[in-house]
Amino acid sequence: MRFILHVLVVLASLALLAAGCSKETPSRDHIPILKQRVYLLQQAVKEKNHAVIDSLLSPKILSYKQDSDSLLRFVYGLDDRFAFERFGNCEIVYTSDKARIDCFVMDSTDRKDRPIVFTFIHKHDLWLLKRFEAGQSDK
Numbered sequence: 612m613r614f615i616l617h618v619l620v621v622l623a624s625l626a627l628l629a630a631g632c633s634k635e636t637p638s639r640d641h642i643p644i645l646k647q648r649v650y651l652l653q654q655a656v657k658e659k660n661h662a663v664i665d666s667l668l669s670p671k672i673l674s675y676k677q678d679s680d681s682l683l684r685f686v687y688g689l690d691d692r693f694a695f696e697r698f699g700n701c702e703i704v705y706t707s708d709k710a711r712i713d714c715f716v717m718d719s720t721d722r723k724d725r726p727i728v729f730t731f732i733h734k735h736d737l738w739l740l741k742r743f744e745a746g747q748s749d750k
Contacts, residue, residue, distance in 0.1 A: 641710070641738070642703060645703050645705065645710050645731065648738050649701055653697055656682065656695060656698075657695060657696075659683060661680070664682060664683075669739035669740060669741045671732065672741055675741075675742045677742060677743065685727070685743065685745075686716050696718050698714040700714060701713065709732055710731040712728070713726065713746055715727065715746075726745065726746025726747060727743055728744050728746045730742045730744075
C-alpha cells in the first residue's frame with residue numbers, strides 16, 4: 612500500500628511538472644515593443660495629443676469608462692497643473708497576450724509618489740492599452 616501511494620505521488624508530481632513545462636514562455640521580443648508602447652503613450656500624453664492616445668487604446672478600455680480624456684486628467688490632475696515629464700521606473704510583467712506595466716507619473720523632480728499601472732492586451736499583433744489605474748504607493 613505504501614509503495615502504491617509513493618508511486619501515485621511520483622506520477623502526480625511528474626504530471627504537474629510536465630503540465631508546467633508545456634506552457635510556452637512568452638517571447639522576449641515583446642519587451643522592446645511594450646517599452647515602445649509606453650514611450651509612445653508618454654509622448655502623446657506630454658503633447659496632450661488625443662488622436663495618438665486613442666490610437667494606442669483598446670476598445671475594451673471603454674468598459675472601464677476610460678479614454679484619452681480620463682488618462683490626461685489622471686496624469687495632469689483635475690486642475691491640469693501637474694508638470695508631467697515622463698512615465699518613469701517602469702516594471703513590465705507579461706504573458707503572450709497580457710502585460711502589466713507599473714510606472715510612476717513623474718515631473719522634473721523624479722519623485723515616486725504617483726504610481727500608475729497600465730494593463731495592455733495583445734490582439735491582432737498589436738499591444739493596446741486596456742486600462743490604467745492608480746498603483747500602490749510604497750509610502
